[in-house]
């Protein structure tokens with residue numbers, strides 16, 4: 001099987017709200033997550049990111065541990081509300097200074113910074129004017145992106161505009177589980193288009209600055225969730241359900257980013273149902289011009305689809321407790337439903353462990369969009385890690401999970417798919433949005449009883465060797 005290229009980006013990822021804490025420090029404005037997570041009943045046992053891993057204050061120690069781990073790249077996100085406390089207007093110099101220090105610290109150890117501009121923590125001030133339903137927010141995003149490029153683009157050469165548009169829109173506007181807690185499918189469609197416009201505008205700013213030689217010429221793209229579907233049986237109605245799912249949950253979101261247009265069937269469906277999305281003159285040209293240098297994919301699981309009659313199941317709540325088997329079937333009547341596949345393993349949060357899905361999913365991307373460089377921007381398993389009597393963290397299930405998924409990347413590379421990096425989620429234990437701190441993902445454990453002391457898990461030493469051998473020893 002092909003080896004990993006010598007400059008393969010072995011990395012790990014985090015996101016600002018989930019790791020930084022310091023939610024009111026040094027002039028930061030409130031984000032929608034600061035407000036939402038404080039509302040009763042929104043998250044698992046009322047957990048929030050007020051303190052998180054306190055990475056904001058402990059980043060030097062964290063980067064030192066990254067260096068010891070051997071990370072070649074670190075993916076982090078910038079909190080918009082640190083840079084612009086009100087989302088627009090006055091820049092907060094202390095916010096700029098923090099990310100500047102973090103980037104310098106990474107570079108000190110030759111760790112390549114991989115920056116995400118938006119990992120869901122919209123400034124609350126922008127939500128107050130309509131959030132992603134207001135086109136002014138797309139313009140504010142372009143301005144924020146430009147400031148980040150100008151301030152950090154002399155040192156950062158890998159950029160992601162958005163993290164998982166699919167998830168923050170579906171969870172925020174269809175399921176009502178993330179802020180702003182809306183359940184309205186028409187608004188899902190409108191918001192998607194405005195976010196795509198924001199992405200395209202940010203790319204245009206980036207191209208302009210690099211053309212003018214004002215910043216280093218790097219690479220820019222978006223990170224999408226990849227949750228490939230598979231029909232649960234070879235019955236024609238299950239295959240149809242799978243096709244419905246793929247176009248609605250994947251093509252609708254990937255096409256505008258990688259092809260600059262919307263899939264015709266979904267377009268017709270949404271237009272006839274709600275006359276959405278509202279497209280203004282110039283929008284589609286803007287999407288066409290916004291060429292990505294690569295696509296980031298966040299892969300955790302696959303999903304299995306079955307026929308769902310018109311009077312079938314609708315959307316249900318999700319398993320946020322970690323009680324295996326508590327996830328109910330959920331779907332869109334008349335189109336598809338997501339069902340459990342009895343032949344494969346699931347995590348305690350009922351996520352299907354299916355490494356083949358990663359290989360197959362990125363193959364599908366190449367088939368539909370042609371050869372485009374791919375980076376796995378997230379991959380990991382949420383688990384309640386076992387702790388031995390001597391305090392050692394025995395996260396063997398994580399090692400096994402990561403190993404199988406890295407092998408899937410290796411197979412994809414052997415198929416000539418240009419996968420240029422792999423970022424495990426997550427570098428360190430952090431807040432899982434709705435699931436609290438008991439759903440752990442990191443290589444580094446945080447002892448929440450002991451002043452957030454950092455401890456290396458078994459997986460830390462395992463990943464260290466994977467990187468040292470460039471993936472030869474898994």
Ligand code: BGP
Pocket residue numbers: 015018163164167225298378382425431432433434435439
């Ligand atoms: C992705 C997000 C991450 C992370 C991960 C795990 O969708 O980009 O921020 O949280 O999923 O999800 P969860 O924390 O819900 O288990």
